[in-house]
Every structure is written in structure tokens, then in C-alpha cells.
Amino acid sequence: MGFRCVLLLLLAQCRCxxxxxxxxxxxxxxxxxDPNSPGVARVDEALxxxxxxxxxxxxxxxxxxxxxxxxxxxxxxxxxxxxxxxxYLLQHAHNPVNxxxxxxxxxxxxxxxxxxxxxxxxxxxxxxxxxxxRESFEDEEIAGYINAHFIPIKVDREERPDIDxxxxxxxxxxxxxxxxxxxxxxxxxxxxxxxGTYFPPRDxxxxxxxxxxxxxxxxxxxxxxxxxAVVAEAQGLSQQIQAMSAPRPPSGVPDVRPLVATARxxxxxxxxxxxxxxxxxxxxxxxxxLLLLRYHRRTGDARAxxxxxxxxxxMAAGGMYDHVGxxxxxxxxxxxxxxxxxxxxxxxxxxxxxxxxxxxQASGDxxxxxxARETLDYVAREMTAPHGGFYSATDADSRxxxxxxxxxxxxxxxxxxxxxxxxxxxxxxxxxxGVTPRGNFEGRSILFTPRSIEVVAEERGxxxxxxxxRINAARETLWEVRGRRPPPLRDDKILAGWNGLMISAFxxxxxxxxxxxxxxxxxxxADFLLRELRDDEGRLMRSHLGRARHRAxxxxxxxxxxxxxxxxxxxGNARWADAAIxxxxxxxxHFLHAxxxxxxxxxxxxxxxxxxxxxxxxxxxPSGNSxxxxxxxxxxxxxxxxxxxERAEGVLGxxxxxxxxxxxxxxxxxxxxxxYHDAAREIVLAYEDTEALAPxxxxxxxxxxxxxxxVQVRGSEVDALASRLRLATGKRVQGEGVTAxxxxxxxxxxxxxxxxxFRAQLSxxxxxxxxxxxxx
Numbered sequence: 001m002g003f004r005c006v007l008l009l010l011l012a013q014c015r016c017x018x019x020x021x022x023x024x025x026x027x028x029x030x031x032x033x034d035p036n037s038p039g040v041a042r043v044d045e046a047l048x049x050x051x052x053x054x055x056x057x058x059x060x061x062x063x064x065x066x067x068x069x070x071x072x073x074x075x076x077x078x079x080x081x082x083x084x085x086x087x088y089l090l091q092h093a094h095n096p097v098n099x100x101x102x103x104x105x106x107x108x109x110x111x112x113x114x115x116x117x118x119x120x121x122x123x124x125x126x127x128x129x130x131x132x133x134r135e136s137f138e139d140e141e142i143a144g145y146i147n148a149h150f151i152p153i154k155v156d157r158e159e160r161p162d163i164d165x166x167x168x169x170x171x172x173x174x175x176x177x178x179x180x181x182x183x184x185x186x187x188x189x190x191x192x193x194x195x196g197t198y199f200p201p202r203d204x205x206x207x208x209x210x211x212x213x214x215x216x217x218x219x220x221x222x223x224x225x226x227x228x229a230v231v232a233e234a235q236g237l238s239q240q241i242q243a244m245s246a247p248r249p250p251s252g253v254p255d256v257r258p259l260v261a262t263a264r265x266x267x268x269x270x271x272x273x274x275x276x277x278x279x280x281x282x283x284x285x286x287x288x289x290l291l292l293l294r295y296h297r298r299t300g301d302a303r304a305x306x307x308x309x310x311x312x313x314x315m316a317a318g319g320m321y322d323h324v325g326x327x328x329x330x331x332x333x334x335x336x337x338x339x340x341x342x343x344x345x346x347x348x349x350x351x352x353x354x355x356x357x358x359x360x361q362a363s364g365d366x367x368x369x370x371x372a373r374e375t376l377d378y379v380a381r382e383m384t385a386p387h388g389g390f391y392s393a394t395d396a397d398s399r400x401x402x403x404x405x406x407x408x409x410x411x412x413x414x415x416x417x418x419x420x421x422x423x424x425x426x427x428x429x430x431x432x433x434g435v436t437p438r439g440n441f442e443g444r445s446i447l448f449t450p451r452s453i454e455v456v457a458e459e460r461g462x463x464x465x466x467x468x469x470r471i472n473a474a475r476e477t478l479w480e481v482r483g484r485r486p487p488p489l490r491d492d493k494i495l496a497g498w499n500g501l502m503i504s505a506f507x508x509x510x511x512x513x514x515x516x517x518x519x520x521x522x523x524x525x526a527d528f529l530l531r532e533l534r535d536d537e538g539r540l541m542r543s544h545l546g547r548a549r550h551r552a553x554x555x556x557x558x559x560x561x562x563x564x565x566x567x568x569x570x571x572g573n574a575r576w577a578d579a580a581i582x583x584x585x586x587x588x589x590h591f592l593h594a595x596x597x598x599x600x601x602x603x604x605x606x607x608x609x610x611x612x613x614x615x616x617x618x619x620x621x622p623s624g625n626s627x628x629x630x631x632x633x634x635x636x637x638x639x640x641x642x643x644x645x646e647r648a649e650g651v652l653g654x655x656x657x658x659x660x661x662x663x664x665x666x667x668x669x670x671x672x673x674x675x676y677h678d679a680a681r682e683i684v685l686a687y688e689d690t691e692a693l694a695p696x697x698x699x700x701x702x703x704x705x706x707x708x709x710x711v712q713v714r715g716s717e718v719d720a721l722a723s724r725l726r727l728a729t730g731k732r733v734q735g736e737g738v739t740a741x742x743x744x745x746x747x748x749x750x751x752x753x754x755x756x757x758f759r760a761q762l763s764x765x766x767x768x769x770x771x772x773x774x775x776x
Contacts, residue, residue: 038144039143039146051080066094068140077096079093085546086545086549087156087545088122089101092137096140097143098152100153100154102153107190109151110187116149116150116223117150117151117185118146118183118185118216119167119185120183121157121182121183123393125345125393125394125396126180128181135201139201157180158392158491159550162553166245167192168182169244170237173195173240174196178197179197181197183196186234187234191234192237192241199211201213241611245614248654252656253653254659256673259291259768261663262667263301263304265664266291275315275337276311276314283332287667289308290358290668293704294706298678298768301775301776304776305362305363307776308359308363309362312356312365315352318340318448319448321448323433324411324478327344329342330342338446342396342408343394344383346498347620350379350501353379354372354504356369356371358706372509373515376506380506380517380518385492388524392491393491394489394491395490396488398488408441408446410488411447412444412446418430422477425470428456429471433448433449434448435447493543494544494545497555497621499525499559500564502525503525503563504563507567512701519570523573526576529560530579532544534548535551551606553602554599554615558587558599561583561587561631562631564580565580568580569710596654597651598650598654598655601624616655618667618668629652630672632651633648634709636648637682638726639727649676652669652673674707677769678707681742681743681744682708682745683708683762684710684711685740686713687713687733687737696755699762705762711725739751740755742762749761
């Protein structure tokens with residue numbers, strides 16, 4: 001998300017850099033591009049023909065995203081981004097800016113013309129990316145200056161997280177904060193010398209002292225007039241980034257103290273009144289919820305459960321949750337979870353669905369199961385491609401009846417709109433969802449539930465059950481009415497890692513909620529990814545929109561392996577376990593840091609950037625290393641493989657000092673550390689009759705048991721499965737029906753065919769080892 005604040009640097013203190021400064025020309029050399037674009041005079045006829053052909057292939061229904069149109073409706077400008085598949089890059093294909101995609105062509109041009117590179121990074125559903133596009137990149141004067149003095153590159157952060165992570169480190173180093181759109185200026189040697197996020201277009205706009213055009217002019221002046229200082233400072237910043245990216249020496253697997261310390265830190269930062277952690281803006285942080293639930297399970301600390309549960313309740317009651325269509329918006333701009341940025345991200349909804357599923361298991365709150373179900377149903381209904389993969393996101397902005405783009409308009413209501421749609425039921429909805437004539441967002445109302453159904457029912461003179469029935473019927477009507485509004489833009493690209501997270505969510509939903517349709521949804525997505533996101537060498541690819549693009553990164557492997565393991569546990573189909581094992585071997589071959597432990601973000605043969613990073617923090621999306629640890633431990637249990645457990649120890653050791661010093665930044669890895677120190681349950685359900693599995697699966701459904709693996713195997717297939725998953729060895733059906741085996745690192749309880757004995761075996765909890773934690 002772009003932040004509303006403007007990150008301006010004192011230009012006298014900005015870091016600058018270039019390639020051959022002693023030969024810089026005082027006047028810019030105009031680059032090759034669309035001859036219509038301002039500031040572009042040299043024409044490459046072959047390029048012009050390629051761009052025209054690409055535009056023609058869009059067909060008669062194509063609507064260019066630009067304000068610069070000819071009388072025919074055709075775009076006045078077309079740049080190289082028309083050749084790309086990324087929805088975000090295509091959004092900018094008709095800016096007057098002469099954009100390049102990231103690649104050697106752009107840097108060769110920068111070296112040839114002695115120009116700095118202007119890098120702009122964002123994503124298709126980013127509200128402030130759209131604002132900066134409208135204000136600056138669609139502005140012909142600003143575009144002309146960029147074209148004449150810079151080589152401009154656009155990057156979709158969702159397709160190239162390596163570039164995004166690397167240069168976001170530079171922005172953080174320069175400004176102390178980051179966000180999107182990310183704006184970086186760098187040398188032709190890719191050394192960054194200036195960075196920020198959103199910039200208003202001109203001096204005074206949005207209260208700024210200096211606008212984007214003034215900043216660009218000053219950067220160009222310094223690049224030409226102070227070349228020696230520019231190069232030195234740029235190289236110095238790159239060296240700092242390289243030092244930051246260099247892995248720390250391994251320090252051994254931590255004990256449980258980082259778990260205790262982080263739980264206590266979360267208790268200190270917890271918002272007692274409104275739920276969540278810290279102040280506004282408030283982001284969903286499902287990995288923190290998951291850690292608190294695990295901490296409660298191992299310690300019995302009631303406060304940990306209450307913090308997790310209250311946060312889940314607050315998010316689901318606020319406007320961040322879509323009460324009509326299900327699913328969550330990106331984050332809340334205020335402390336009470338009311339006003340969101342309205343885009344919806346696949347990765348948020350995947351992780352939150354899992355958090356609500358685990359919250360239901362740990363607390364028994366039926367509302368958590370409802371929210372998980374509605375979130376999964378939303379993704380199945382609105383975010384699933386015909387081939388089974390899951391789309392990436394939907395936009396914050398939508399069009400009003402007047403055709404204007406406004407943030408959140410699609411999701412908000414007025415009393416008059418509700419009465420027109422619902423008739424006599426409208427007053428119930430208005431009361432329950434906090435709708436007022438003044439509204440709570442730009443004159444309209446975001447639906448939220450400030451009061452319980454019981455309180456509103458008493459006020460309305462009815463029962464809670466009757467009111468709930470009327471509200472549910474009204475929601476269906478409102479969803480149909482809302483569906484007739486112009487919807488927000490949807491980013492249709494399929495990302496391997498994000499799909500892996502969503503496969504996990506559907507697989508977990510299938511097992512926890514007893515919904516076979518969710519397993520089928522996950523299987524379709526997994527089948528698509530394993531079949532279509534491959535290159536000619538069989539390597540996993542990251543992105544798909546019509547064709548696969550970009551070799552996968554560490555999170556793609558780790559998240560997809562986790563999803564496949566969850567899918568295997570939910571279905572018992574060994575195909576998914578086999579696929580997870582194969583991907584783990586591929587991940588180890590290309591990403592493992594054998595000497596230091598852990599995994600690099602990029603493969604050993606990936607494009608060489610100014611630094612190679614080993615991800616060490618969990619943000620909105622977990623670190624690939626965090627899930628990699630969990631995957632290795634699960635596979636070690638399934639395969640009875642000490643080498644895999646030792647590899648997991650290597651990852652934990654590689655990040656040992658980070659876990660000890662700043663555990664709150666690696667809460668998902670701490671959850672894996674909890675698995676490591678727990679005696680994880682190894683569960684085998686051997687059966688002859690599928691229907692007889694139902695009561696045992698019901699026990700699993702109702703038991704909060706995050707540290708476990710599950711094998712479902714037909715008795716006649718035990719030997720074949722044991723050749724790949726040694727946990728299944730000797731686990732035969734004794735008698736008829738089902739025989740359940742509950743083991744811990746190979747030591748098994750007495751096999752049982754009684755679901756209640758099975759329940760008792762699962763209920764044993766191993767407390768956290770010494771030092772014993774005090775209550776939060």
C-alpha cells in the first residue's frame with residue numbers, strides 16, 4: 001500500500017550514483033521510444049511496429065487505461081509495457097512516460113545515454129500507486145522530463161519480489177520507512193541513490209514543500225554536476241545493503257525463551273480496548289494470532305487466548321471485513337478496524353481463514369468458523385479462475401454511477417440505497433450494521449457491527465435467531481444488488497506462492513469444517529499449478545497469466561509445499577505428498593545455503609542483483625524461511641528422516657540470533673520453533689471402510705492440535721505408502737473399520753478403534769520446557 005505521508009529527503013543529503021560520470025553530457029540524449037511520447041525524438045521503427053502489433057492483438061473491446069485518447073478512442077501513447085503480461089505493467093502501457101520493463105535493455109540504454117534510472121515499483125490494486133499514476137505519470141510535462149533525463153522502469157512487486165525487497169531496503173535505509181508506490185533513482189550499474197514512496201506532482205500539492213517534478217530536476221542537476229560524489233555515495237549505499245543482506249553466522253537452535261519473550265512483547269503492545277497490536281493503521285497479523293494460540297495451548301495462559309480471540313472478533317466486526325460478500329480488505333486505517341483500504345489480497349484472506357479456523361478450534365467460538373467459511377466461499381466464488389487457480393487481488397477503487405473512480409464506493413451504502421434494495425428489512429440492517437445518514441466514510445457507510453446481534457434484536461423487539469435470519473437473507477439481496485455496480489479491478493494473475501497459501505486454507509477448511517468441496521477446490525488449484533507453472537526444464541515458475549513467467553522464488557516453493565502437505569492431510573491422496581517431496585528436493589537444490597543454513601530468496605542461477613538476500617522477517621506475507629522450517633519438520637515426521645530434521649535445525653540455527661533478539665519480527669518462524677520443541681503428534685488412520693473414518697476425522701476437526709501430521713491410508717496400500725512415508729510402516733488395520741495410531745517420534749500409543757480413546761490420546765499437551773513462563 002502507498003502511505004499517505006510523503007517521504008521527502010533533503011535533496012542536499014540524497015545519495016546519488018552513475019556509471020561513467022566524467023563523460024556526462026550537460027544536455028540529455030533523447031531515448032528511443034514511442035515517437036508520440038513527450039521528450040522522445042529518436043524512433044526505432046521495429047519497436048514501433050512491435051508496439052502497434054501488440055496493441056492490435058488486444059482486440060476491439062480493449063479499453064486503454066489512460067486519459068490521453070485520440071478521437072477514435074485509441075490511445076495517444078503506447079510504451080514497451082504493452083508487451084508484458086502483468087496487469088500492473090499493462091495499466092501503465094499508455095502513460096506518456098516511455099516505460100521499460102526491468103531488464104538489460106533499460107540498463108544498456110542508461111549506460112549508453114549516461115542517464116540515471118527511475119525505478120517505480122507497485123502493484124495493480126495499490127490505491128496510492130493509482131494516485132501517483134494519475135498525478136505524475138499521466139502528466140505530459142512530468143512525463144516529458146522523465147523521458148528526456150531518466151530511463152524509467154516499471155516493476156510489479158508481486159512478480160519480482162526480489163527487486164522489491166532489495167530496493168525497499170534502500171528506501172528504508174534512506175528514509176526510515178517504506179511503502180508503495182516505491183520510487184527509487186539509481187545508476188546504470190543499479191546502485192540506488194535516492195528513494196521514497198508516493199510523491200505529489202508539484203510544489204504545494206497535498207501540502208508538500210517540493211513536488212515530484214522539482215525533485216527530479218534536482219536529482220538530474222546533481223547527477224550531471226557532482227558526478228564524483230554521486231558515484232561514491234551510490235556505491236557506499238550498495239555496500240550497506242550488501243552488508244545488511246549478508247547472513248549472520250549460525251548460532252544454534254534457540255530454546256523456548258524467544259517464544260516466551262515474544263508472547264510477553266505482544267502482551268505489552270496489545271490494544272486492550274480495540275484488539276490488535278499497536279496503533280493505527282492496524283494490519284491483520286495472523287501469524288501473531290497463531291503464535292498466541294500455540295502459546296496458550298502449551299502454557300494454559302488465558303490471556304494469550306483472550307488476546308488472540310479478541311483480535312479475531314474485532315477484525316470480523318469492523319469494516320475491514322466485507323459483511324456482504326465475505327473476505328477481508330487489506331488493513332484498517334484507524335485503530336478500531338472500521339475504515340479499511342478497500343483492496344482485497346489473496347494472501348491476507350488465505351492466512352486469515354487459517355487463523356479463524358484455528359481460533360475456532362482453540363476457543364470454540366462458532367463465529368470464527370462462520371467467518372472462515374464466508375472467507376473461503378468468497379474466494380471460491382469471486383477469486384477463482386476457470387482452470388482452478390486463484391486470482392491475486394481486487395482493487396480499492398471503483399467507479400461511481402457518474403463514472404468517477406472513488407476508493408471504496410463499491411462496498412459502501414447509504415440508508416436510501418438500503419431501503420431501495422431491502423424494503424421493510426432495511427431498518428434491521430441499518431441498525432445492525434451501524435448505518436447513519438452522515439455515514440462513516442465520505443458521506444457513505446461502511447458496514448460494521450458495533451453491537452451484538454442480541455443487543456440489536458432486543459432493541460428491534462425480536463429474537464436474536466429471527467434477526468440473524470433476516471440479516472442473512474438481506475445480505476444475499478445486497479450481494480446481488482452490489483453485483484450490479486461496476487466492480488473494482490481484479491488482478492487476474494496466478495502467483496504460485498499466494499496460491500500455495502490459499503491451497504492451505506482450503507485444505508485446512510476441508511478438514512476442520514468437514515467440507516469436501518473445499519478439498520476439491522484446493523485440488524483443482526494444486527493440479528493447475530503443478531501442471532502449468534513449469535518452464536521447459538521442469539522448474540517451478542512464479543506467475544501465470546496466459547503463460548508462465550519468472551522462475552519461482554523461495555516463498556513460492558515454501559508456500560506451495562506447505563499447501564500440498566495440508567492437502568495431503570485433508571485428502572489422504574499420496575499424489576500431493578509426493579509432489580511436496582519433489583518440490584522440497586528442488587528447493588534444496590537451488591536455494592539452500594549449505595554452509596550457513598537457511599535458504600536464499602533467489603535460486604543459485606537467478607539474475608544477479610546488487611545483493612542476494614536470505615529472508616529473515618515475517619511481514620504481511622511470512623518469510624519463505626519460516627515456512628521452510630515447518631515444512632522440513634513435517635516432512636521429517638512423515639518420512640522418519642533425521643536428515644530433514646537436521647536441515648530444519650540448520651534453518652533455525654541460521655536465524656537463531658534473530659529469533660533471540662527480535663522474535664516479534666519472526667512470529668511465523670517462532671510457531672515452527674514451537675513445533676520443534678513440542679512432541680509433535682504423528683497420526684496414522686488406517687482404514688478399510690471410508691465411511692468409518694468420519695468419527696475419527698470429527699475428533700481431529702474439534703481438537704486444536706497445530707503440531708501434528710496426519711496420514712490417512714487404506715489398509716491394502718500401507719506397504720506402498722511406507723516406501724515414501726515411513727511413518728506408515730506397519731500401521732495396519734486391526735480388525736474392521738479404522739485403526740488409529742498416535743505416535744511421538746516413532747513411539748506409539750496403543751492402537752485404537754475407539755474415537756473417544758483417540759480423542760484422549762490427542763488431548764495430552766506437553767508444556768513448554770523450562771524456564772517455565774509466568775502468566776502474561
